[in-house]
Amino acid sequence: MIPLYAQKHDYSKYNLLAVDDIPLNLVLVQKMLSRFNFQMRTATSGQHALDAVAEKKPDLILLDLMMPGIDGFEVIRRLRENPVTANIQIVILSALNSQEDIVKGFNMGANDYIMKPIIMEKLLTCVINQMSIVEAKSI
Secondary structure, three states: OOOHHHHHOOOOOOEEEEEOOOHHHHHHHHHHHHHHOOEEEEEOOHHHHHHHHHHOOOOEEEEOOOOOOOOHHHHHHHHHHOOOOOOOEEEEEEOOOOHHHHHHHHHHOOOEEEEOOOOHHHHHHHHHHHHHHHHHHOO
16 A cells, blocks of 8 residues: 555656566556656666666666666666766666575665565555655755
């Protein structure tokens, strides 16, 4: 259940970037988050994600790990190394669910980790929590 304050909050000023090499997963995430009217962009690879971030810095990245070429771990590493992008909130959305992968994700700099298949309430709650952090940083 999404808190009432989140349901009435205007999230249209926030820019989210969803990254997954499977287009259907991107559609699913967009559909799940559509009620909040985020400015939503998508990328289908790690390189596309880095290009999208360079074009317009998002407030939050929802990032898959298993992608051809530049994987999600490498995307996180590159973003955290760059002072301009180091403070972007990153939530991993991945089918990788071993303790090692989860710990590695957090150690690389992820702010949260959601395992696939994605449960809508978990995603919504996580995104709302991340937006609270973004708002607190901007004060």
